[in-house]
Amino acid sequence: MRAYTKKSFPLTKIRRFIEPGPIVMVSSSHKGERDIMTLGWHMMLGFEPAMVGCYIWDQNHSFSLIRRSRECVINLPTFDLVDKVIGVGNTHGGDVDKFEQFGLTAANASKVDAPLIAECYANFECKLVDKSRINRYGLFVFEVVKAHVATSPRYPTTMHYRGDGVFMISGPNRSYRRRFKPVNL
Numbered sequence: 001m002r003a004y005t006k007k008s009f010p011l012t013k014i015r016r017f018i019e020p021g022p023i024v025m026v027s028s029s030h031k032g033e034r035d036i037m038t039l040g041w042h043m044m045l046g047f048e049p050a051m052v053g054c055y056i057w058d059q060n061h062s063f064s065l066i067r068r069s070r071e072c073v074i075n076l077p078t079f080d081l082v083d084k085v086i087g088v089g090n091t092h093g094g095d096v097d098k099f100e101q102f103g104l105t106a107a108n109a110s111k112v113d114a115p116l117i118a119e120c121y122a123n124f125e126c127k128l129v130d131k132s133r134i135n136r137y138g139l140f141v142f143e144v145v146k147a148h149v150a151t152s153p154r155y156p157t158t159m160h161y162r163g164d165g166v167f168m169i170s171g172p173n174r175s176y177r178r179r180f181k182p183v184n185l
Contacts, residue, residue, distance in 0.1 A: 015163045022158035022170070023085055025077055026054065027106070028062050029114045030069040034106065036098040036117065037062040038089030040161040042074070050144035052126065058138055061094045066140060070128040071112040074142075075120035079157040079169050084119075111146040121156045122149040 021043070027036050041055035052074065056063045066072045077085050084102045091098060099106045099115070106115035109125045116123040125148075130141035150156070160168040 013163055015161075016166070022076060022160055023167070025075045025085060025088060025117055025120065026056075026062060026066070026072050027075060027115050027117055028065040028069060028072040030065045033065060033094060034097070034099070034115060035062045035065055035094065036088050036102075036104070038085050039074075045141060050124075050147075051129070052124070052142050052144060054140045054142065055138050056140055061092065063138070066128065067131070067134065069113065070131075071114055072126050072128075072142070073109055073112065073114045073116050074124040074126055074144075075117040076122040076124075076156070076158065077117075077120050079159055081119060082159060082167070085159065109146070116148065121158075122147065124148075 024039050024042060025036050026039050028034065037056070037060055039054060039056070043053050045051035045053045054074070056066065062072075084104060087102050088098050091101065098104070099117075105118035107118040107123075109116050109123070112125045112127065114125075116125075124144045125146040126142035127145050128140060129143045133139035133141065155170075155173050158170045160170065162168050
């Protein structure tokens with residue numbers, strides 16, 4: 001095993017090494033308004049109940065819809081939706097219906113009023129359970145109250161943001177079940 005030669009690196013760019021998971025699309029609605037945003041800053045916070053933390057910029061239109069409605073849907077797109085994911089991410093404000101503009105289908109959720117995105121591999125209906133970190137950090141803490149997941153493929157091809165406009169596409173899976181203790185991660 002070799003030791004790497006290292007140099008100082010800008011702190012503002014370390015996300016490309018530790019970005020936590022796949023790009024998601026967050027759908028929200030409040031009093032007849034609806035929106036979709038592309039999001040890369042999220043993390044699992046617990047398993048029972050299932051808790052997810054999301055950083056949402058206060059200048060994003062979805063920020064106010066989610067804050068007022070106290071709910072959203074976290075939708076997991078696959079790589080075939082990359083153009084829609086980028087388009088939604090580049091479109092801001094409440095002046096455009098992103099479902100219509102990007103040809104996405106709003107489907108009814110069962111536990112929240114925010115719409116599911118039918119074309120996404122998975123949809124996680126969420127309720128805001130902790131708003132104490134929103135003002136200072138933009139961190140929303142959600143409990144997932146209902147999950148809808150496609151039956152195939154078992155491991156979808158997802159996108160992961162590396163910063164600076166670079167995406168990583170998920171690749172082959174390798175099982176280490178005999179050696180790894182998942183409870184430790």
